[in-house]
Amino acid sequence: MVPSTFDPGPAVSGLDRKVVLDFFRLARGWWHGATARRAWFLTAALVCLLIISVAVNFLVNAWNRRFFDALEASDATTASWEVLHFGGLVVCAAAVGVCIVLARETLQVRWREWLIGRLLDRWIGQQRYYRMRLDHTEPANPEYRIADDTRMATEPIVDFAIGLVLSLVSALTFVGVLWFVGGALTVHVGETTLTLPGYMVLAAIVYGVSASLLMLWIGRLLPNEMARRNEAEAKLRFELTRLRENSESVALIRGEDDERRALSVTYAELVARALRVVRRNGQITWLMNGSSVFVPVLPLLLAAPKYLAGDFTLGQVTQLAGAFIQVQLAIAWLVDNYRAIAQCYASILRVTELTRAIDNVDSDLEARHAGGIILAPSSSGAVRFDELTIADRSGRVLIDRADARIEPGEKVMISGESGTGKSTLVRALAGLWPWGTGIIALPEGASIAFVPERAYLPAGSLRAALLYPAQSAAVDDPILTEALVKAGLGYLADRLGDVDHWDQLLSNGERQRLALARLLVQQPDLVILDSATTALDEAAEVEMLERLIAALHGATLISVGLRPSLETLHDRKLVLARGANGASLSSVALRRVSETQ
The missing domain is CATH 1.20.1560.10 (ABC transporter type 1, transmembrane domain)
Known part of the structure; x- marks a missing residue:
C-alpha cells in the first residue's frame, strides 16, 4: 500500500x-x-x-x-x-x-x-x-x-x-x-x-x-x-x-x-x-x-x-x-x-x-457524444469498426482509423503486443471509453455479454452469482447445474442456495469458470471475452473455450488476449500492430478445428 x-x-x-x-x-x-x-x-x-x-x-x-x-x-x-x-x-x-x-x-x-x-x-x-x-x-x-x-x-x-x-x-x-x-x-x-x-x-x-x-x-x-x-x-x-x-x-x-x-x-x-x-x-x-x-x-x-x-x-x-x-x-x-x-x-x-x-x-x-466514438446499431447483425480511432485521456492515439467487420456467428480473436489497446478496444465496444472518433456498430436488438479478466461475483447465493446480472430470472436448477458441470464446477452444484462470500471463497480460475457458466445459462447473441480465461492452464483453457463455442454455436464470439495456441478455435484474428501514429488493425484468416474435421 x-x-x-x-x-x-x-x-x-x-x-x-x-x-x-x-x-x-x-x-x-x-x-x-x-x-x-x-x-x-x-x-x-x-x-x-x-x-x-x-x-x-x-x-x-x-x-x-x-x-x-x-x-x-x-x-x-x-x-x-x-x-x-x-x-x-x-x-x-x-x-x-x-x-x-x-x-x-x-x-x-x-x-x-x-x-x-x-x-x-x-x-x-x-x-x-x-x-x-x-x-x-x-x-x-x-x-x-x-x-x-x-x-x-x-x-x-x-x-x-x-x-x-x-x-x-x-x-x-x-x-x-x-x-x-x-x-x-x-x-x-x-x-x-x-x-x-x-x-x-x-x-x-x-x-x-x-x-x-x-x-x-x-x-x-x-x-x-x-x-x-x-x-x-x-x-x-x-x-x-x-x-x-x-x-x-x-x-x-x-x-x-x-x-x-x-x-x-x-x-x-x-x-x-x-x-x-x-x-x-x-x-x-x-x-x-x-x-x-x-x-x-x-x-x-x-x-x-x-x-x-x-x-x-x-x-x-x-x-x-x-x-x-x-x-x-x-x-x-x-x-x-x-x-x-x-x-x-x-x-x-x-x-x-x-x-x-x-x-x-x-x-x-x-x-463527447457530440464528437467522440459513436455507438450505432447494426441492422445486418455484424459488428463493424468504421474509421475507428481510439485515444487515451491525453489525446495520444492508441488505435488509428481501424476498419473491420465481424459477421454474425463468426469467432474472432483480437491479438497484439501489450499496450496496443486491446483492452481499451473492449471498453470502447462496451461504450465505456469515450476518447476517440469513428463508429462502432453492434447488432441491433442483440443480447451482448462482456466477460472481463476479473470476474465479479455479487454478494448472496451461488445461484444469484450464476444468474448475475439477471438475478431475478426464473431459471430451473437443472439448467444451472448443467452449466456448472460444463464449466468444470460440478462439485458446486449442490450449493446453489448457499449464501457465502464467493468472491473470496473461489480461486481466480474458479471465478472465471463461473463467469463462463453464466454465458451457458444466459445464451447471449454476442460474447466479448477480455482475457477471461487467463487464470486457467492451457489445456483447461482450450477445453473450456471449446465447450463454450459448442454451446453458443450461433453466437458471435470476440476473444481478446488469448494464448496463440487457441487460434485454431477461431475463424480469424484481428492483429493490432504498433505504428508511428498508433496501432493499426489487420485481419488474418485462420482454420478452425471444426473446419478441418
Missing part, C-alpha cells in the same frame, strides 16, 4: 451558501412527486406537535408563578392543588414528547431513504460510478458519502428545523410574558430619570444577538475543519477495508510492515485533522459554557431591583426567569447549535461534491 498524501488546501471561512443551496435543491425532492403526501403529512404533524409542546411549556411557566406565589403567601391549599395540576402537565409533556420523537425520527428515516435512493440512481445510472473513476473526477469514498454523510446531513437538519420552529413559537409566546409581566425599568441617574419599556425583552435581544455574532466569528473555520476530518476518517476506513479484502495477497508476500507504515501515515493525518477540530471546539466551548452558566442568572439579576423594591412577587420573578431563558434560547439558538451545524455542513459539502461530480460527468459525456 502506498501512503496517501493529504493536501490540506486553503482554509474556508464560514459556510458556502451555494453548497447549502445545491444540497437543498436535491434534497427537497422528497416533498414533491410520489413521496410528497407522506413527506408533508409528517412535516405538518411535527409542526403541530411542536406548537402543542410550546403551549405546554407556557402552561408550566404560568404554573411556576401560581405555585411560588402560593409558597410566598404560605397558602397550603393552593400549593397542594398546583402540585396536582403539575402532575397533569407532566403527563401531557411526556405524551407530546413521545409523539414528537416518533414523528421526528420517522421523518428523518424516510427522508434519508429517499435521498439515498436518489443518489444511488444517479451514481449507478449510465455507469457514472465507472466513468468518474475513468475520468479521475470521482470524489474520495463516494460510498461513505452515500451511506454515512446522507445521515449526518439530513438528521441534524430535521433537528435544526425543530429547534427553529420551537424557537420562533417560543419567542412569540414568551416575549409577551417578558413585556407584560416584566414591564418597564426606571433608572435614576443623578437628576435624570430613564424609563426602559420592556427592558427584559431588550436585554434578551441584545445578549442573544451579541452571543450569536461572537459564535459566528469564533467558529467560522470549524465547518471546513470538520469536513477535512471526515474525509480522513473515510480514507482510513477505506484503506482498512482494502487491506482486509486483499489479506491473502498481503500475507503471502509478507507485506504487513509496509501496510502498517502506510496506515500509520493515514492515521497520523487523521489525528492532525482531528486535533484541529478539537482546538476549534475548545474555543467554541468557552462561549457555550460561559453562556450556559450566565443565562439562568441574568434574568434574576435583572429582576432583582424590582423584586427588592416590592414591584415583583417571587412567583413573577420565577415566571420571568423561565420566560427569559426560553426567549434567550430562541434568539441565541445559533450559539447552542453551531457545532452541530458545522458537522452537518461538513456532510452536506461531501454529498454536494459527489452530486457535482456526477453532473460534470453528464456534461462531459454529452460533449
Whole structure:
C-alpha cells in the first residue's frame, strides 16, 4: 500500500451558501412527486406537535408563578392543588414528547431513504460510478458519502428545523410574558430619570444577538475543519477495508510492515485533522459554557431591583426567569447549535461534491457524444469498426482509423503486443471509453455479454452469482447445474442456495469458470471475452473455450488476449500492430478445428 498524501488546501471561512443551496435543491425532492403526501403529512404533524409542546411549556411557566406565589403567601391549599395540576402537565409533556420523537425520527428515516435512493440512481445510472473513476473526477469514498454523510446531513437538519420552529413559537409566546409581566425599568441617574419599556425583552435581544455574532466569528473555520476530518476518517476506513479484502495477497508476500507504515501515515493525518477540530471546539466551548452558566442568572439579576423594591412577587420573578431563558434560547439558538451545524455542513459539502461530480460527468459525456466514438446499431447483425480511432485521456492515439467487420456467428480473436489497446478496444465496444472518433456498430436488438479478466461475483447465493446480472430470472436448477458441470464446477452444484462470500471463497480460475457458466445459462447473441480465461492452464483453457463455442454455436464470439495456441478455435484474428501514429488493425484468416474435421 502506498501512503496517501493529504493536501490540506486553503482554509474556508464560514459556510458556502451555494453548497447549502445545491444540497437543498436535491434534497427537497422528497416533498414533491410520489413521496410528497407522506413527506408533508409528517412535516405538518411535527409542526403541530411542536406548537402543542410550546403551549405546554407556557402552561408550566404560568404554573411556576401560581405555585411560588402560593409558597410566598404560605397558602397550603393552593400549593397542594398546583402540585396536582403539575402532575397533569407532566403527563401531557411526556405524551407530546413521545409523539414528537416518533414523528421526528420517522421523518428523518424516510427522508434519508429517499435521498439515498436518489443518489444511488444517479451514481449507478449510465455507469457514472465507472466513468468518474475513468475520468479521475470521482470524489474520495463516494460510498461513505452515500451511506454515512446522507445521515449526518439530513438528521441534524430535521433537528435544526425543530429547534427553529420551537424557537420562533417560543419567542412569540414568551416575549409577551417578558413585556407584560416584566414591564418597564426606571433608572435614576443623578437628576435624570430613564424609563426602559420592556427592558427584559431588550436585554434578551441584545445578549442573544451579541452571543450569536461572537459564535459566528469564533467558529467560522470549524465547518471546513470538520469536513477535512471526515474525509480522513473515510480514507482510513477505506484503506482498512482494502487491506482486509486483499489479506491473502498481503500475507503471502509478507507485506504487513509496509501496510502498517502506510496506515500509520493515514492515521497520523487523521489525528492532525482531528486535533484541529478539537482546538476549534475548545474555543467554541468557552462561549457555550460561559453562556450556559450566565443565562439562568441574568434574568434574576435583572429582576432583582424590582423584586427588592416590592414591584415583583417571587412567583413573577420565577415566571420571568423561565420566560427569559426560553426567549434567550430562541434568539441565541445559533450559539447552542453551531457545532452541530458545522458537522452537518461538513456532510452536506461531501454529498454536494459527489452530486457535482456526477453532473460534470453528464456534461462531459454529452460533449463527447457530440464528437467522440459513436455507438450505432447494426441492422445486418455484424459488428463493424468504421474509421475507428481510439485515444487515451491525453489525446495520444492508441488505435488509428481501424476498419473491420465481424459477421454474425463468426469467432474472432483480437491479438497484439501489450499496450496496443486491446483492452481499451473492449471498453470502447462496451461504450465505456469515450476518447476517440469513428463508429462502432453492434447488432441491433442483440443480447451482448462482456466477460472481463476479473470476474465479479455479487454478494448472496451461488445461484444469484450464476444468474448475475439477471438475478431475478426464473431459471430451473437443472439448467444451472448443467452449466456448472460444463464449466468444470460440478462439485458446486449442490450449493446453489448457499449464501457465502464467493468472491473470496473461489480461486481466480474458479471465478472465471463461473463467469463462463453464466454465458451457458444466459445464451447471449454476442460474447466479448477480455482475457477471461487467463487464470486457467492451457489445456483447461482450450477445453473450456471449446465447450463454450459448442454451446453458443450461433453466437458471435470476440476473444481478446488469448494464448496463440487457441487460434485454431477461431475463424480469424484481428492483429493490432504498433505504428508511428498508433496501432493499426489487420485481419488474418485462420482454420478452425471444426473446419478441418
